[in-house]
Amino acid sequence: MLQLLIQILMNGLMMGLVYIMMALGFTLIFGIMRIVNFAHGEFYMLGAMAVMLLFSTLGINYFAAVLLAAIIVAVIGMVIERLLLRQFVGRELNGMIMTLAIAITLKAGATIIFGPQEMSIPRPVSGVTNIAGILIPNDRMLVGAIAIAILVLFYFFLRYARAGLAMRAVAQDWEAAALQGIRPQRIYLLSFGIGCALAGLAGALMAPIYTVSPFIGEVPMLKAFIVVILGGLGSLPGAVVGGLLLGVVEAGVATFINTTVATMVSFALVVVILLFRPAGLMGQSR
Amino acid sequence: MTDNPIMLELSGVTKQFGGLTAIGDVSFSTRKGEIFGIIGPNGAGKSTLFNLITGTFPATKGNITYKGESISKLGPEGVAAKGIIRTFQSATVFGNKSLQENIRLGYLFGQLSVPRRFADRSLLSSAREMAETVTDDVLSFCGLADDRHRMAGELAYGVQKTLGVAMAIAAGPTQMLMDEPAAGLNPVETREMGELIRRIRAERGIDVVLVEHDVGMVTRICDRILVLDRGKVLAIDVPEVIQKHPDVIEAYLGADIDLHQV
């Protein structure tokens, strides 16, 4: 029994780390631009597509391919921000419709280019590690390790880099930040790029584990959405806690009941939180 | 006036935000035919008190009644339905509608909020004529007739504020609550606003409670003044007494405001 619980905890942790990467970008974009990015799952999909092209088609080293994929997705994201989203900063409803339109377009574009079929990518590592009876697939472990490294990097960036500090300042108080000479326009561009890069990274990392198709973005987007509301829209620590929580709860409910019920429970939780603690579990209630 | 019936009455009203007491045990009552002013230095809790009376948020403790009926738990529309209509500190109008349409809506909403009058409020021509009559009447009463067809959002700030008052009058209140009617107005406009308020009482028979920062205007037009300081009642009296009240002067000196300004 204990072993089963630890196994569930490990599975939950692995998924939770991916959720966190999705949710951090989603919440960062909302916190800074006040835009709910319904296209966030599409950037995950683009990351997976890019890694497929670079790694399995062009034969570039897997790690280099993941890095390149993140950069490509970030650039695409920044172009989209500059051309389509900037005018919607702060106009929440129209901005949301715009991201829906972007999601539709990106998904259709990917289908036209890559076709609707599911494709698989060779795994960079294989096998299973057995630690005292707890089984962890090596590829999952690799994803977990890279995800942790990225999250630590992201933390130090926000904590110590000038751009990171500026981003946090803009998220907290736009006007005060502008008074201090921070140019919000550049921060929008940067944060949207970083948010997309995180989603693209998640997609690139998960691509060898699942199959790749133009439609793989929807589920991670839904998860990010749940995590972000659990943790509070716009809260970075909330995204981390919410991601871990969702990963573990889901793994538990999925093991003992089934995944549909697990999803239903998480959405019910979202409704309750939106109604009674709109600032999320971690945040101060308004 | 001291024999007139009590209209608005607050007893032991307290409001706490978290652990902070914004309003502590405030009690007072206004009487029929009165213009009642509430003043106080910045941060004294004037806005909080105003929002409690208008039902914007509930009090932590205490009771608020109007003509003996409790209005503490009614919410803004419920308070309005009792014939108590508020105005706003900033110019608050329906900006993309004409000035006269704003006033017509004020009348219409005032009618809607009183259930017993619901029967008259049909599309019957008599009801429409009534709305037009009231609109014309309020337009001229407030001196807004010249601008009647202009978009409310395009009007000068002072005119928009007057329009806000006009909408409240059109709603047909027995009691008006005015949140800083002089805020943002120049001295000439402030004087005109004061004049309008006095005429609202004299010619329309509407009682007025106003919260104001401009002490000069309050002492000029109010019958009685309540001084609020740090959430508590410092004094309630006629303007002449308030102006000489040592505690009041001290409270205001702290805030660096000259009571005898204007």
Added chain:
Amino acid sequence: MKTWKILAGLVLAVALVAWPFFVENRFLIHIATMVCMYALLALSMNLMLRIGQLSLAHGAIMGIGAYTSALVMMSLGFPFAVGFLLSGVVGGLVSLIIGPILLRIRGVYFVLLTFAFGEIVLLTFIEWVDVFGGVNGIFGVPRAQIFGFVLKDKALSYLMALAMAAGGFFLLRAIYRSEFGAIMETLEDDEDLARSLGVNAMAYRLAVFVLSGAMAGFAGGFYASYFTFVSPGAFNFWAAVNLIVINVLGGIASPIGVILGAAILVPLPELFRDAVQYQVLFYGLALIVFLKFMPDGLYGLIGKIRGKRNDR
């Protein structure tokens, strides 16, 4: 001018009713039926957009109507009329129950809330296999039947859809021109001011939500009998997004714009029949262009052109 308008309206009405009996093209009639059904749905979404509360639950509410009608006919054995009526009633009733809770929340949080609610409804359809048939849904829903006529004939189904769309259109037009409409507008403009003058904002919002939910429910009831099957996939949040797209493209400001949006967007897939994805791509791109350059939609564009002509 006035009689000219009435005459034109009459001719249009006769043409709309009569054409399927002359043009016996089943495919065209099917498309026209879909235009009408989506017009009704988009009008129901228009009500919500008018009070500034964008709902992503409308796909799910339509689904509730569709499943209600299907189950009332198939499991309880009632005739179509009862099933159809209940589809709207239950759609409205569900809105009435959830409305007081959901409508307190505004802006983006309301959108997210309705999104989550819609997902819960869909997952319920999927999970509760005994009743709702799971992912596959329910097959063999009886066709619509009015006064003993089974609407097997496409033209009759079209007429029913046309009647529903026309009903929705005239209802909304009447509402927007009435004082109820004036109040709805002020709720979007400045709710605090409206409330301070005595408008019970929540009651009006709830009334709008219930009407909107009932319209979506009726559309669902029609859907179930027209396609003779229901499955959860048709009622996810993308269904609600489609309705928003129709509104944005047609123009939120007028019911005519909404009808126009449905009439242009619904047949679009047929232009790209060989490659559905090109249609979706076009759909997305058109929406992007409209949001960026034409925030007032097609109807606003027509208004602008007309305005310019009048200036001359």
